[in-house]
Amino acid sequence: MNGLEEPVLSVRNLNKQFGPGCPYCQQTQSTKMIKNYCQVCGTVYACKDVSFEVYPGEVLGIVGESGSGKSTLMQCLYFDQDVTRGEAYISTYQNGERNLFQESAQAKRYIRNHMMGKVYQNPMLGLRMNFSSIGNIAEKLIAAGNRQVGMMEERGTELLNKVNIPVHRRKEAPKNFSGGMQQRVQIAKALSNHPPLLLLDEVTTGLDLSVQASVLDLIKSLQRELGISIVLVSHDLGVIRMLADRTLVMLEGKVIEQGLTDQILEDPQAKYTQQLVHSLL
Ligand SMILES: Nc1ncnc2c1ncn2[C@@H]1O[C@H](COP(=O)(O)OP(=O)(O)OP(=O)(O)O)[C@@H](O)[C@H]1O
Numbered sequence: 001m002n003g004l005e006e007p008v009l010s011v012r013n014l015n016k017q018f019g020p021g022c023p024y025c026q027q028t029q030s031t032k033m034i035k036n037y038c039q040v041c042g043t044v045y046a047c048k049d050v051s052f053e054v055y056p057g058e059v060l061g062i063v064g065e066s067g068s069g070k071s072t073l074m075q076c077l078y079f080d081q082d083v084t085r086g087e088a089y090i091s092t093y094q095n096g097e098r099n100l101f102q103e104s105a106q107a108k109r110y111i112r113n114h115m116m117g118k119v120y121q122n123p124m125l126g127l128r129m130n131f132s133s134i135g136n137i138a139e140k141l142i143a144a145g146n147r148q149v150g151m152m153e154e155r156g157t158e159l160l161n162k163v164n165i166p167v168h169r170r171k172e173a174p175k176n177f178s179g180g181m182q183q184r185v186q187i188a189k190a191l192s193n194h195p196p197l198l199l200l201d202e203v204t205t206g207l208d209l210s211v212q213a214s215v216l217d218l219i220k221s222l223q224r225e226l227g228i229s230i231v232l233v234s235h236d237l238g239v240i241r242m243l244a245d246r247t248l249v250m251l252e253g254k255v256i257e258q259g260l261t262d263q264i265l266e267d268p269q270a271k272y273t274q275q276l277v278h279s280l281l
């Protein structure tokens with residue numbers, strides 16, 4: 001990041017609420033709110049004016065407690081959810097001049113298939129468990145317009161190889177794989193169309209520590225090799241410390257702190273971040 005570089009992704013005032021809202025929760029200092037939940041109408045304000053940039057080749061970490069809006073943010077960026085309001089721009093799409101959230105459904109599919117890859121915490125959401133592993137990769141290649149079977153076989157094999165899935169197991173379904181292997185297949189699928197941006201939501205949560213370490217190592221080496229930009233969500237500051245150049249801290253839907261990961265770890269400003277950092281020590 002040198003100030004001259006153009007961000008790969010810019011997000012401006014992204015808001016996502018679940019529920020209609022009511023006169024009580026729309027007041028600025030409402031007493032009817034418990035955290036970001038309105039007791040009167042049941043609306044959850046999952047993301048509140050979230051803004052950030054991701055630069056080329058950068059890993060941006062997003063950390064925050066359970067329910068702070070991390071997954072919702074990732075879902076909005078991948079168009080799994082519609083935003084309530086806000087803007088996002090990708091430099092490789094229309095010169096970064098079009099708000100992605102206002103594009104047509106067709107354009108969103110194009111952006112999702114060509115500009116982004118996503119890895120879900122729950123592999124059931126990211127993979128078809130009964131398809132072959134290489135078939136899962138082919139699905140994303142086909143979605144991006146590929147039709148040549150031979151080329152897709154080749155690319156699929158190359159990708160599985162990259163994520164250390166034994167090539168002889170490429171026809172096997174992910175349901176037969178271990179949790180770590182399933183995440184590797186998701187990573188291969190996410191990388192299949194050479195996207196400039198990878199969205200990783202709690203990729204290693206729930207895995208054994210040693211498996212976690214090997215998946216994190218894989219992400220790190222792929223990131224170095226491909227120079228891809230990554231948004232990495234985790235509630236685990238240890239994961240963030242290992243991979244993220246810069247970090248956003250979220251609390252109750254808001255970004256309460258952001259900066260270089262080292263700086264945040266050494267000198268956290270917000271009270272919540274201080275607690276988080278101390279719990280790591
Ligand atoms: N589809 C939905 N309908 C209603 N509320 C939702 C929906 N999805 C998320 N929420 C609410 O939005 C808030 C943020 O949830 P989100 O899953 O984004 O949190 P998170 O930071 O990813 O948490 P975790 O670390 O547990 O994964 C929560 O209060 C959640 O209940």
Ligand SMILES: [Mg+2]
Binds near residue numbers: 070071072202
């Ligand atoms: Mg989540």
Ligand SMILES: [Zn+2]
Binds near residue numbers: 021039043
């Ligand atoms: Zn309300």
